[in-house]
Every structure is written in C-alpha cells, then in structure tokens.
Amino acid sequence: MSVGDVPMVESQMEFLYFYNQLFQNGTGGGMDKHSDMAILVAVVDAGGFSPAARALNLTHSAISKRIQRLEDRLGAQLLTRTTRFMQLTEMGMVYVREARVILDKIQALERVVSSDAEAPRGSIRVSASNVFGRHFVTPALVGFLDRYPEIKIDLVLTDEFVDLKQDRIDVAIRIGRMPVVEHSCVKLGESPRTLCASPVYLDVYGKPEVRSDLVKHIRLKLNFDTEMNDLSEMTEPSLRGQASSRFTCNSVEAIHTACLAGHGIALLPDYLVAQDIADGRLISLFSPAPDSLVPSIYAVVNYKETLPARLKILLDYISKTLVAKAQGSPWWASVEASG
Incomplete structure (x- = not known):
C-alpha cells in the first residue's frame, strides 16, 4: 500500500482506538463524520481494512461501509482498492494529511483536559x-x-x-x-565551547598567538551547516572561512577523535573536551567566548x-x-x- 507523505504514528493508532470506542459507546453505537475520518486514517496506518478492523475492534464490513459512506458524502474517491491492492488517491492523500491535523488537535485537547485527573500517559x-x-x-x-x-x-x-x-x-x-x-x-x-588542539598538533604547527593566526592552521569541521563550524567570535571578518580543512565529518565525536590524534584545531563542546583539557590531552586556545555567545x-x-x-x-x-x-x-x- 502506498500512503505518500502520511506516515504512521503509534500514538495516533492508540487515539483512533479510543476515539472509535467513544462513539461506539454513544446512543445506538452511532458514529458521526469525524469518526469516519478517524477510521480512514486507521486503515492507512494499519495498511489495510482487516488490520484496521482488529485495531478498532470492528468488523471488516463495518470498516468498508464507513469508508464508502465517507466517500459518498464527499463525492470523491479516497482509496483505490482491489482484492490485493489498496492505494490512496491524490485527493485521499490530501484528505488524510489534513485529517491527521484535526485528529492530533482533538487528541491534544483530550490529554490536556484529562491530565490533571490521571497519571501522565x-x-x-x-x-x-x-x-x-x-x-x-x-x-x-x-x-x-x-x-x-x-x-x-x-x-x-x-x-x-x-x-x-x-x-x-x-x-x-x-x-x-x-x-x-x-x-x-x-x-x-x-x-560552552572551546577551541582546542592536541599537544602533538601544536608541536608540529605551533600555537596560534593571536586570533588572526587561525587562518594558518588546519580546521576540523562538521560537513553540514552548523554553529559548531562558526568561529565568527574568534576571527576578524576579513579572515573568516580561510582556514584549511583536511578532515570533515557528520559526527562531533569523530571530530573530537581527530583532534585528540593531532590532525587539526576544532571548536568542541566543553561537555566533550573538559576532561581532556584537565588531563592535558587537549590544549585550550584563547579565552572563552563572551557570555552572550555561550x-x-x-x-x-x-x-x-x-x-x-x-x-x-x-x-x-x-x-x-x-x-x-x-x-x-x-x-x-x-x-x-x-x-
């Protein structure tokens, strides 16, 4: 079954069951148009009529009739279905996407109202x-x-x-x-973050004495857009972005490892390097950033x-x-x- 950009969420299924039970317990077991909406979402999330029927404690035929009633009322086909295949139509994808927003709001309202009356769940x-x-x-x-x-x-x-x-x-x-x-x-x-390097790196390349020296050194950076690559508070505007980089990665932990091994200078979070600095495995460069930049x-x-x-x-x-x-x-x- 293809459901486009309408992914299943476990909490949504739990709510659909609750919502369906609420209407089943009403007069004559009647359901209004909003519960038909919930049933359609349940069918999409469960991947078919039968698993949705089991989750909602209804029969397969009851589920089918509710979907048909919804389509008749809307005057639009929401599902293309055969004995082996079921897929949302383009209009069905739009309807389910918006239905989730409505159901999420109802669920949030129910939980906010009931939160003081029971344990958080x-x-x-x-x-x-x-x-x-x-x-x-x-x-x-x-x-x-x-x-x-x-x-x-x-x-x-x-x-x-x-x-x-x-x-x-x-x-x-x-x-x-x-x-x-x-x-x-x-x-x-x-x-806080600290610009640091290992003693091995500094022995080979020297320690930058002023901030403008940073352009002469090798940077270790993450390979996606992030504040972790930003040295704007440490360099002059004309010098930003000029430092070379021999190693990039999408993991802060990997950048930390490369820094410890002496492959460059890195701006790293203190929770990751504070112990290394205390033990001498890394050397802090320059004074900490101003409070406003922490x-x-x-x-x-x-x-x-x-x-x-x-x-x-x-x-x-x-x-x-x-x-x-x-x-x-x-x-x-x-x-x-x-x-």
Missing part, C-alpha cells in the same frame, strides 16, 4: 545530538521512564538538523543560540498551544537531571565560569 518522540544524547539525554529519559511507566519514549539521535513537523518530533533537545521560531523554546542550561541547551517543542502535561513533566525532569549529572564535572565548572 502517551508517547513522546524526542530528538537530540548523538554525543549529548547518549551521555545526558538518554540517562535522563531512562530515569523518566522509571518514574512515569505510562509514558512511551521514541528517541532519535542525530547530529543533523531535524525538522519537527516533517519528522513528527514532539521535543528536540538542541544546543546553540536560541532562535525565534514558530515552536515554543525552553532553555534547559548552557553549553550556546544554550534548549528544547524546541512542536506545540503552538497548551503543552500536554507529559511534555511539561519531561522538560522539567530533563532540566533537573542535567544539572544533577553535570555538577562536579570539569564541564560544569566551565558552565559556572561562563555564567
């Missing part, structure tokens, strides 16, 4: 960078799952930029300058309206866990010094 899809995600976000989420057993977490770790809408991310944990965006941003902490650790939330209770609780838990885990570490000392 539901699914949260979270994204974070690889290294920070493994060392800080993942431990926080594991503890969060222990405390809130009715919540499910779907974690995506990547160093590349994630589009919240396209990738259906509820919360993205990011590090950088907090932008003004259409989503809500919540500051969780700060993450990147923030922040969460971008894919909600324009009231946050569900589970997201509020998650953000508060991550923020407190981050501070508790970091205190006493060389990284936290750099955070306190920058703030």
Whole structure:
C-alpha cells in the first residue's frame, strides 16, 4: 500500500482506538463524520481494512461501509482498492494529511483536559545530538521512564538538523543560540565551547598567538551547516572561512577523535573536551567566548498551544537531571565560569 507523505504514528493508532470506542459507546453505537475520518486514517496506518478492523475492534464490513459512506458524502474517491491492492488517491492523500491535523488537535485537547485527573500517559518522540544524547539525554529519559511507566519514549539521535513537523518530533533537545521560531523554546542550561588542539598538533604547527593566526592552521569541521563550524567570535571578518580543512565529518565525536590524534584545531563542546583539557590531552586556545555567545541547551517543542502535561513533566525532569549529572564535572565548572 502506498500512503505518500502520511506516515504512521503509534500514538495516533492508540487515539483512533479510543476515539472509535467513544462513539461506539454513544446512543445506538452511532458514529458521526469525524469518526469516519478517524477510521480512514486507521486503515492507512494499519495498511489495510482487516488490520484496521482488529485495531478498532470492528468488523471488516463495518470498516468498508464507513469508508464508502465517507466517500459518498464527499463525492470523491479516497482509496483505490482491489482484492490485493489498496492505494490512496491524490485527493485521499490530501484528505488524510489534513485529517491527521484535526485528529492530533482533538487528541491534544483530550490529554490536556484529562491530565490533571490521571497519571501522565502517551508517547513522546524526542530528538537530540548523538554525543549529548547518549551521555545526558538518554540517562535522563531512562530515569523518566522509571518514574512515569505510562509514558512511551521514541528517541532519535542525530547530529543533523531535524525538522519537527516533517519528522513528527514532539521535543528536540538542541544546543546553540536560541532562535525565534514558530515552536515554543525552553532553555534547559548552557553549553560552552572551546577551541582546542592536541599537544602533538601544536608541536608540529605551533600555537596560534593571536586570533588572526587561525587562518594558518588546519580546521576540523562538521560537513553540514552548523554553529559548531562558526568561529565568527574568534576571527576578524576579513579572515573568516580561510582556514584549511583536511578532515570533515557528520559526527562531533569523530571530530573530537581527530583532534585528540593531532590532525587539526576544532571548536568542541566543553561537555566533550573538559576532561581532556584537565588531563592535558587537549590544549585550550584563547579565552572563552563572551557570555552572550555561550550556546544554550534548549528544547524546541512542536506545540503552538497548551503543552500536554507529559511534555511539561519531561522538560522539567530533563532540566533537573542535567544539572544533577553535570555538577562536579570539569564541564560544569566551565558552565559556572561562563555564567
């Protein structure tokens, strides 16, 4: 079955079941036009009439009649179906895409209203960078799952930029300058960065004495557009972008490894290099960036309206866990010094 750009989401299926049950329990088991919409989305997500019928606790024939009733009312064919094949029509893809928006809003409203009456529940899809995600976000989420057993977490770790809408991310944990965006941003902490090199590299190429010397040195950079490649606060405008680069990668951890091995100078987060600097494996170059340029650790939330209770609780838990885990570490000392 082809469903175009209308991907399945587990929490959506859970809600469709709830929504269908709500109408089944009404007078005479009657369903209105909105439940027909929900059933169509269930069919698309389940991949067919039979699996959707099982998920919604309905018969195959009941599902078929609801889809037919919806098409008759709209005067448009939404599904092309044979005994072996089923595919959304072009109009069906448009309808399902917009139906998801409506159903998501109903689901969000139900959860916001009921959040004070019951324990937090539901699914949260979270994204974070690889290294920070493994060392800080993942431990926080594991503890969060222990405390809130009715919540499910779907974690995506990547160093590349994630589009919240396209990738259906509820919360993205990011590090950088907090932008003004259409989503809500919540500051969780700060993450200073240090320009550094290994003693081996500096023995061969010398230590830059002034910022303009950086153009004579080898840079280690990520191979996609990111603030991690930005040395604007450390160089004169006329000199930016002139430093050569022998190694690029899409992983901060790989850049860190290359830096330790003496292959160049890198701008790296303190949570990754603070211990190396304390132990002498890396040397910090120049003074820290001004406070106004210290990147923030922040969460971008894919909600324009009231946050569900589970997201509020998650953000508060991550923020407190981050501070508790970091205190006493060389990284936290750099955070306190920058703030």
